[in-house]
Each structure stands twice: as C-alpha cells, then as structure tokens.
Amino acid sequence: MSLAIGVDIGGTKIAAGVVDENGVVLDMERRLTPGRDVRATEDAIAEVVTLLRARHDAPAVGIGAAGWIAADRATVLFSPHLAWRDEPLRDALAHRIPGPLIIENDANAAAWAEYKFGAGQGASVVVCITLGTGIGGGMVINGEVYRGAYGVACEFGHMTLVPDGRRCACGNRGCWEMYASGRALARDARELADVSSLAAARMIELAGDDPMHITGPVVTQAAREGDPAALEIFESMGRWLGHGIASLAAGLDPEVFVIGGGLSEADELLLRPARETFRGGLTGRGFRPVARVEVARLGPQAGLVGAADLARTFALAH
C-alpha cells in the first residue's frame, strides 16, 4: 500500500496529512501559518512533513497553496495570502523534503480529490467551484487536471459577471466572486443592516450587536434559524452562483459541477436557487444533456487529499 503526504497552506493555518490510496486521511499535523514570512513558512512545511514521515512510509509529497503555480508545478508565481512572488518553492524545499515533491494550486487539488474520491468520481469533465472568502476553481478533463498554457487556468471567480459592477481585490469590477462567496455574503448582510437595522435585527444580534461585524457564519446561522433576511441573501447569492455556472456550462460543457468550500456547508440554502437559475439560464436547454450540480463530499480536507494523491500519481509516472 502506497501512502502520500498532502500539505494545505492556508492564510491562517498549515494542515498536513498522510493519505492512503482511497483518499482516507490516516494522520495529521497542524501549524499556524507564520504570517507573511517566507522562510518561516518553509520551515513549518518541512517540519510537519518530517514529523509525519517519521511515523509513516509516505514517499510522495504534494503541497497545495492558494495562488498561481506555474505550469512546472514547482514555482509559485503569486500568492494572495503569503509573501511568495515568483518563488521556486520546490527547489527551496527539495533538500529538506527528499523524494517526489510537487506544488499545486489548492483549488486544483480540491478538484482532483473530488474527481478521484468525491462527487465527481468517474466523470469525463468535472468543474469544481470552491466557495471560500472568494471563489476557487479547478477542472479535471478526462482524468487530468487542466492547467492552461501557463498554469494559471480556472480562475473562474474573476470572470466578469457584472460590467462596471462591484470592485474586486484583483483590481477589476464585477468579478463573479464579488457576488457569490463568503465575502459577498457578509457584505450583503452588512449592507442590509446599514439601511435597515429592523430587517437585519437577528443578524445584528448574532454579531454581538455590531452590524459592521456580521460575518458569513452569522448569516448562515440566521438563515438556518429561518431568518427571512438571511434567507433572502442566500437566495440572491444562489442565483448569482447559478448565473456563473450557466456561463461556465456554455463554455466548458462539464458532466458535473462540484460545489465545495466553507459556504457549501449551507448546502440547499445555496444550491436550490443555484440549480434553478442554472437550469433556467443554460443556453440550448432542451437540446442537450444538462450537467449535474453536486455538493462536494470531501469537506475541508479536499485540498490536502488532492495534493497528496496528485503527488502519488506524479511519483508513479516518473
């Protein structure tokens, strides 16, 4: 039996796990991400891998990180949370992590995990949408992660949905992730609270009576309790999710969309309106098969599991 190690580098914490051939996580180590310090981050990665390898025979290591990974799977071009800019991460780690080592975009890794072990199993084309603070995207075509020409494909969250729409961190306006993401959820709720403290009363209460500190989890909790304002915000966000999926389906014609990430825990609050909008807005509906829209199955460990499995696959091929 061949084990592999996956490491997920997030904005706030590093999670590493030993993963078997069925995608099961056998052991884990966690660290806080050391701010924007490149060397300290590399130290932490090396440390958790060394610890896990002391307990398991896991030759291949896959590292998943938010940001743009070059097509060589060795260089981080840019990372929004971390200080890497054109960083040769694989080389920097090679002497401390001997053996097969790859760097992977975290949303690509999550898409791979869902393709191999989750909601996209066996599908010819899987598009995975990870709803976190923003939108992460990944695609698996005929059993291969799609990376584009330069390694930076599947940034679906930065497709323009609304011309001259809301300002995005990427410098553009109207990006999809400004309308369907954890950040959008919290912002819509705060905007409602700003114009109607009455309508947003329950969410304001859950936010400790400070309307400006309403967060995504606050909206989710209020919606689950049946708060009409929170439900309406989810309904609206679900529709934006469906609009984007319909555009993606026009271009990519996948067999299945897998919706993952923290927001996907809201599940049917989000997916019902998303499916309705998608089906009502799919070009050529009635003359073509319609892609399924499924909730991701691997939860928060999808990135870690996918990175490990991609590393194992890479090791077998080399």
Add this chain to the structure above:
Amino acid sequence: MSLAIGVDIGGTKIAAGVVDENGVVLDMERRLTPGRDVRATEDAIAEVVTLLRARHDAPAVGIGAAGWIAADRATVLFSPHLAWRDEPLRDALAHRIPGPLIIENDANAAAWAEYKFGAGQGASVVVCITLGTGIGGGMVINGEVYRGAYGVACEFGHMTLVPDGRRCACGNRGCWEMYASGRALARDARELADVSSLAAARMIELAGDDPMHITGPVVTQAAREGDPAALEIFESMGRWLGHGIASLAAGLDPEVFVIGGGLSEADELLLRPARETFRGGLTGRGFRPVARVEVARLGPQAGLVGAADLARTFALAH
C-alpha cells in the same frame, strides 16, 4: 501524400474542398444549401463528395456544420440554420459516402485549422473565436479539440456578459454574441440611425437610404472610409470583444486567442480596442504571462480545411 475532403455546411451555401497535408485546398465544389430540407441537404453533401472523389484519391471526409454535434461526432443534436434535430447524420450518409467519415462543429473545425496551419500553430492551448452572425468558439488543448462531456462545449458566445441585457436568439439575455458579432454591428448602427439620422448619414447612404437595412458590411465600409459613427461602433464592439476575452482568459489561460470569421476582416478596427480592453481587464496582470490575440490566417475556408484535417487524423487513428 494523403488527401482528405472537408465539407462546410453553412446557412446559405455548402462548400466542399480537397485538402492536402499542409492545409492547402486543391479543388472545390459549391452548392446552395437547399433550405431547411434535410434529405435535399444530405443529397447535396453526397453529390459534392462524389464529384470530388471522382477527381482525387481522398479517402477521409469531414463535415463541419453549425450547431451541436454529439460527442460521438456522428449525430447532430441541433442546428440553428438547418432542420436537423437529433439527426444521425453520419449513419444517414454512410452508404453514400463510404470510408472514414466524421461530423464536426464548424467552429471546432476552424479552431483546429488555425491550430494546425494558422495563427495558433504549435500553441499548447488555442482558443478560437469566430465572429460571424454570432460567435463561434473552439479550443484545442495539447493537440486535441476540446469537446466537453457531451460534445457541446465552447459555446462562448452564450456566456452572459450583461445581466438582463439584450435578448438573444437562444432565449437568454445578455449573451456575449449580442455585443460582439456581425448581428450586433448592424443592430448598433441601425439603432444609431433610428435616433440620429444625422450621425448615421453615411451608413444610411451606403444602405441605399433605408436606415433599417444597414448591414455589417455597410458599417465596415463606412468605418474604413473613416466615418466617425461607424468607427465608434467598431470601437465599442472591440471593447466588448476584449471584455469577453478577459473572462475567457481567467478561466482557460490559453497561449493564444485566434479571432476569425467575417468580422475579423475588419482587423485592427476591432482588434486594437479588443486587445487594449483585454490587457487592461485581465485578472492578475503583471503576475502572469498574457495570452496573444491574433487574427485568423485561414479565412473563410478555415472550417472546410479543419474538417478535412480532423477526418484525416481520425482515419489515421482508426
């Protein structure tokens, strides 16, 4: 030397050609498309192929048609111009056109031609945008036409660019092809003429003094003469083209966009504003390589050449 025959089924005419291994068309036959009559269309296809085969040894035949071709490359799911609905076209033609025979979406065929012989030669990922009445899309990934899960991928013209925007023939609103296509060009000019016959004077004149009969070629001619109103319409359309390309680049990260079709003859009138908007609107600009935007090189025969070459490739593999 191996020859192949490509047949391009358009809304108004059928063009068939014998194509060599370098993409050169050696011989051609043309017919008018017999309206919406399925049998008569099939007769015309069989007839031109038989005539060309009487003059050349061309074993493989590829047929390119607008519409949705199933992943089996044998069945037409739907065609906007012709009466085919779930039509098993390959089987219907097999006894009259013996030998290797494939059916292909015309924009896919054109994309393949540009990849093999034109502006996308050798690129790892080529996205081809064919600007005709609407927008046709095709993509070649690592030397293979991308077809999606069900054969109907790359309908980029039906990505939503403007929520609740202009009504499209597909039943949705705001599709990209309602803002960047020959149809959009003529419509914008007619709308201008409707509100200001002064501003649109030259285009009205070129349309035989009937503002409602301004066509795409009229706008192109006026723009080439330097008419300010026609130039502004091209500028605006070029910007919409660039917006759509920027969204595609976010998702697909190609090495090159190839812009073909009748409108591409307008060339820099359209491509200059498109490139500017694309480069200004690409997410992550500054941290990633930027795809090239090129004019197609194969002209109106791209579909025919691509269909023939795909048929030859198919024949070699089977």
Add this chain to the structure above:
Amino acid sequence: MSLAIGVDIGGTKIAAGVVDENGVVLDMERRLTPGRDVRATEDAIAEVVTLLRARHDAPAVGIGAAGWIAADRATVLFSPHLAWRDEPLRDALAHRIPGPLIIENDANAAAWAEYKFGAGQGASVVVCITLGTGIGGGMVINGEVYRGAYGVACEFGHMTLVPDGRRCACGNRGCWEMYASGRALARDARELADVSSLAAARMIELAGDDPMHITGPVVTQAAREGDPAALEIFESMGRWLGHGIASLAAGLDPEVFVIGGGLSEADELLLRPARETFRGGLTGRGFRPVARVEVARLGPQAGLVGAADLARTFALAH
C-alpha cells in the same frame, strides 16, 4: 361666448381648430407640414388661422409646437422636427395674426387640456405624460402650467432611467423615452424579430414580411390579437413606464398622472403593468396617498384644445 383658435404643429401635419369654453372643437383646418422650411410653415399657420377666423369670431390664438419654447411664450429655442432655432415666432406671425397670440410647448398644451377638460380636471397637481415617438411631459400646479425658470421644464422623457443605457437622439444614454415610447415599442419588436423570426412571426407578417419595418401600430395590433410576443413587449414597456412614474412621484407628488399620446390607445395593455410597477415601487408606500394613473380623455386633439384655451386665458388676463 368666447371662442379661441388652437394650432398644433406636428412633424408631418398642422391641425388648427376653433375651440369653445368647454373644450369642444367646433371647426377644423388641416395642412401638411411643409418640411423643414420655416417661412412655408409660418405661411401655413397664418393661412389656417385666417380661414378659421373668416368663419368664427375667435380673437385669441395659441400655437402648440414640439420643442423648447422660451419662458416668454414667444420664442422657439429649438424644435426637433422643424428648422426653428432661437426663432421669434410670435413676432414673425404678429402682423399676419393680429390679436392675442401665444406659443406653447405641445405637451404643456396637452397637459393643460387634460387639466381643464379631461382626466386631470380639478386636481391640484397634474402630471401629463404624452407617449408618442418619444415622451412629452407637462405639469399643471394649482391651476398654472409649470414652465421652469427658462421655459424648458417637464422634459421627463430625458430623465436617465438606465445609466449607460440605450443611446438617445438627445446625445445622452438611457433616457426614459428610449424605454417607453412608440420608438421603443417598434425597436423592441424589431430586435426580437432580428433574433427570433419564430417568436416575432405574427408581427413580421403584419409588417409585410419585412422584420425591419415593424412599427408601433403593428405591435399594438398584434398585441390586441393576443400575440404573446407583442404582449410581452407591452408588458415590459408598461413596467418601464411605471418605473419612471414612480421616480416622478417621489419628486413631484402629483394628485394624478394622465397618460396620453398615440401609445395610450393601447390603454390597459400598457397601464396595467405601469400601475403595478408604480405602486410597487413608490417610495413610502403605505404612509402616503398614492397618485392616480389615468388615461387621457382628449385624444389627438389635446394639444390643439390646450393651446386654444391657454390663449383665451392669456387674453383674459391681459
């Protein structure tokens, strides 16, 4: 009994009538408008007035014209259909039409007629919306026509309803009259025909099989027959009408909106969705009286009747 003469200068014809104190038209003369020739137009006006005066004792004359009439009610600042630019029309006509003479904006005249004799009778504030090719607006406040500081008030049709919306003849984009007017009606129908000849089949047929020559009356006829596409166009236009009325009500708080002009003949096709949208979109609904929305009662003679009555009122006061 005091009679007065009203003259309505339209883009295509001149209508003059003798009007009694109850707004009844006793006698009429009609001429074709002599194109854009200022002198010939003045000749025609003088001629019809002279003819009517030969038959009736009607001392006061009111002339209603599309365009901007200065606050002195003597000068035409600008007329869209005619060649008047800063034209001292009253002086030019004074020696040929002796006696009290005023020039009035045609939509102001129509508003006055509806206030005195029609659907706005006795109301403290009447806003009149005249739906022709564009939108004409007039307002009567406490028994006086509202003219603004410079005589050019009530151009409601050029309030912006849609930022960066459809191009208007006035040079701006998104003006109300680009969404609710005879021109908008025909354009929407032609646009539909352009993308779906199937959906627009009945209107195309009524237009003599030339989709580009669908007119407002064609859409109205098709809608009356129950054609779903024409009905949807009216529904959509009615909603735009209601949106604009809601914005006007926020600013002007009238007692009644009177909807006149050619399009108002479509009546409930237009007014039902307009009323629904207005009532659903009125700010402060529930805490304030809601203005009525009524169809005009004076029909195509409203402008003429109003011009005559305003001239009589003016003569009495001087």
Add this chain to the structure above:
Amino acid sequence: MSLAIGVDIGGTKIAAGVVDENGVVLDMERRLTPGRDVRATEDAIAEVVTLLRARHDAPAVGIGAAGWIAADRATVLFSPHLAWRDEPLRDALAHRIPGPLIIENDANAAAWAEYKFGAGQGASVVVCITLGTGIGGGMVINGEVYRGAYGVACEFGHMTLVPDGRRCACGNRGCWEMYASGRALARDARELADVSSLAAARMIELAGDDPMHITGPVVTQAAREGDPAALEIFESMGRWLGHGIASLAAGLDPEVFVIGGGLSEADELLLRPARETFRGGLTGRGFRPVARVEVARLGPQAGLVGAADLARTFALAH
C-alpha cells in the same frame, strides 16, 4: 422688527433659535432628542420654545422635522428617526406653544432659507439638495415652497438612479441617495477596505484600524489630505450627484441648484465632478440656459432659519 423661532428636530438633537428678518440667529437652545419617545420629544420642543420666548418677543414658531408632513403643515405622516406616525403634532403642541405654529419638512425649510437668505436668493426656481445621511430635497417656485398634492414632494433622494441597484432603507433598490450621501460615502470606503486594505490604508488608520468603522468624516479628512483612494470615492460620488442633477434639470428646469448638508462641506471635492457630469449630461445642452450649481450658504442652521422664516411668513398672511 419681527422675530420668529425655528426648531430643528434631528435624529440626535433638537436645536431651536430666534431668527430675525434677515435670517440672523440671535439666540439658541439645544437638547438631545429623547430617543423615539413622542411625548418626551414634544416636552423638549415646548421647553426650548418657552425658554426662548422668555427672552425674546417671537410670536411665530416653525418646526422643521425629517419626514413627511401633510399638506396641512400640521400633521407628521411619517418620520424615519422619530416615532411619529400620522401624528397631529401641531394640535398636540398648540396649548403649550400658543400663537402661529407650523410644521415643515426640514429639507423644505432649508430650501426656503437658501432662497430667502442664501445661495438661491431671488431665483425664480430653486432646487435644494441637502446631502446628509441621505438626500433631502426642497424646491421654491416663484417665491413659494413646492409641496406637491399631498405635502410629500421633493423626495429626490428616492428617484431610482440604477435599476435593480443598491438596496435602500425605503424598500426600493437603486435610489439616488444610495449613491450620493454620507451613508454612500462611508459604505464605498468600507467596501474598498474590504477588498483592498492596502488601497484603503489611510482611511483604515483614521478609523482607529477598524476598516468596518470608517465613517463619512474619515473619508473627507483623508480626501483633504490628498489620499488617492478617498479622492476617487469623492470623484465617483460627485459624478452620481451630477447624474441626478441632470435628470432633475430635465424635469424641473431650475435657475439654480443649491447643494447643502454635511457633505457639502467637502465642497469642490464633490461639486467639481458633479458640475462636470451635470453639464455633460444635461439634455439639450447648447440650446438652453444651464442652471447654476452652488454650495449652500447657511450651513447647519439652514433648517432652523427656514422654519422660523416660513412661520413668520405664515403669521403675516393669516
């Protein structure tokens, strides 16, 4: 010499002043507004008036309040900050404040003050835009406050500027005051901080390092220091202000727009882009006189001064 008392009921404080015939405030009293308690608010009003009357011979009293005052100038239909709903305020106060007493909308009162003593002096039609948390509107036509049919006119802030735009406290979407007001200023800055803490760094610092607590004054201070992000927010808000003014000018044709309220202290930061957009977007520019756009001169006491002067005028007429 005749004095009058004006009382301005704000959301947080009550200000009362003795005003002479030249609009000069001779004496003042202030109280905190007693929350949403109707009786306590009435007590506070009676108390300040009684105190001022003990020191001055001021027979007429005008009370200005945010909200909808019926045309009788005696009843508060609705107030957003206070608990009045269909409240007969004049009758409730009459026995405690003997003598001439009127209730007036605060923005109407401010418009009157600017007409009588400020930037709109002597103009035939004055439109006053008060930029506070929202937008207050008032209009003076030929020396009379315009009230509409039911007393609730000039709610310009609730004209729709953006169809399906931002949610407003009034229940609609896209109201002007959601794009040009103190609330909009703070919200835009917080939104920027939410997507780019780098761009909004100075404003975040001024807000005590809590991006969600950026306020209007914070943005104003940063803009005065030259902070590019704050300047861009003012530029954008100024353009929205200009768009709304252009629509108002189309309908109302005033001689002058007077821009008052707290935001007007930002002065040229706001008025330069507003004037540019207004002049560039005015329908018929070139063929008509263009209204002036001026900063209000009476500052925060405009409402109080206007209410007092309207009461004096009312007393003289009765």
